[in-house]
Amino acid sequence: MSAELTFAVSIDRFPLRVPFVISRGAKTEAVVVSVTVSDGRFTGRGECTPYGRYGETPEYVASAISAVADTPHLLANRAALLAGMPAGAARNALDCALWDLEAKGSGVAASKRAGITGSVAPVTTCFTLSLDTPEEMARCAKDAGQYGLLKLKLGGDGDMDRMAAVRQARPDARLVADANEAWSEDMVGPFLAAAGNAGFELIEQPLPAGADDMLEGLAHSVPVCADESVHTRKDLPAVLHRYDAVNIKLDKAGGLTEALALRDAAREAGLRVMVGSMVATSLAVAPAFILAQGAEWVDLDGPLLLSVDRDPPARLDGGLLYPPPARLWG
Structure with missing residues (x-):
């Protein structure tokens, strides 16, 4: 040192x-x-x-x-x-x-050093519904009425019922889903069709990373997003013809520096951008707010899942998530 x-x-x-x-x-x-x-x-x-x-x-x-x-x-x-x-x-x-x-x-604020000229804007974040039965996920969706964008955790068998049940429970909500690599190749076609019928905007990582080549050239009405398949810029060439979007996370990219470069490279390649995070505190998501400016989807609800957070925390107000004050980070 x-x-x-x-x-x-x-x-x-x-x-x-x-x-x-x-x-x-x-x-x-x-x-x-x-x-x-x-x-x-x-x-x-x-x-x-x-x-x-x-x-x-x-x-x-x-x-x-x-x-x-x-x-x-x-x-x-x-x-x-x-x-x-x-x-x-x-x-x-x-x-x-x-x-x-x-x-x-x-x-000089980190946001300005990253090229943002004005204030960091609040974001509409996904609120995550944990994997459960269709009935329980529908109940949780109703309880999350203050959130206009919900993200379903899926797990394979039963996912069509889960998507349909949540849509029925929340006809007003924007919906995305994350399969976390749990689908088989036989599931992809019918499950994506079911997602389209239920009005989903995005499906994340349906197949395991490294075993997702069947997505290349696959006709689908709902955009498919790479999560585990993309960590840094070097991973982009392998996914360009398989996915429509990438989920950029600071922990995968190894920091804000690479994440910003990955975002710019993904956009230049014609991919849409989701900014995500792990289950973590407001200190972890504070830099992700910089990355999230202008992203099509934002999933920074980790601090909202905690019973105890950092001080001062990010805060939710009127359906928008506001970054924590600079004295915490940035």
């Missing part, structure tokens, strides 16, 4: 209001890795969510961040970090902490 910068790492736990269920399992708390980077005068903060789907554990990610002490040149600037550390949760926490440190040290 250089004499100029020091950092600290911790594993923190935030309980959820209710269990969060997807096709791979359930969780009752958000387990995140937090990092602070200090130059002695100012301190930048970052947060990431290790994801077991990619072989990450909180302990592994915390260790990877701590290992940067042996390679301090990686913290010289964000470009050095991008070049010298692989994409993933560990790099995300450090990259976002460097953005925050730069903002606090310079007095």
Whole structure:
């Protein structure tokens, strides 16, 4: 570690209001890795969510961040970090902490450093309905009446009934769904047709990453979005003729720096953009607000699922999610 910068790492736990269920399992708390980077005068903060789907554990990610002490040149600037550390949760926490440190040290907001000339606008975020029976998901959809955009977690068998039940319960809502790689090839055609009949706007990652080639050239009325199939810019060529959109997440991209570059590359390639996040706190979604400006779909409801959040938090008002104050991040 250089004499100029020091950092600290911790594993923190935030309980959820209710269990969060997807096709791979359930969780009752958000387990995140937090990092602070200090130059002695100012301190930048970052947060990431290790994801077991990619072989990450909180302990592994915390260790990877701590290992940067042996390679301090990686913290010289964000470009050095991008070049010298692989994409993933560990790099995300450090990259976002460097953005925050730069903002606090310079007095120039991170959003302005990212090219946003005005204020960061609030966003209409998806509110996620955990995977459950059609009846229970319909009940939850009704209970989420303050949200105009709902995101269903799907799991394969029974998904047509789930989509139909939620649509019947919420004829007023915009709907998207995330299959989390749970569909088989035989399901794709009829399930996408059912999604179209129910007025869904988007289906995320129906097939497993690396086994989604049947989507190439497949006729479909509902746009299909790559999530697990796209992490960084290098993944775009493989999905251009399979997907209509990409879900960009800071933890997958390895930070705001790469995520912004991926967003621009995706748009140039003609892909639409969703900005997502893991189940995490307002510290994790604060930088994602920059990325989300102008995105077609935004899924930053992680803090809304918590029973305890960071202070000051992002806030929901009139159906819009507002970014947390700059004293938290940026």
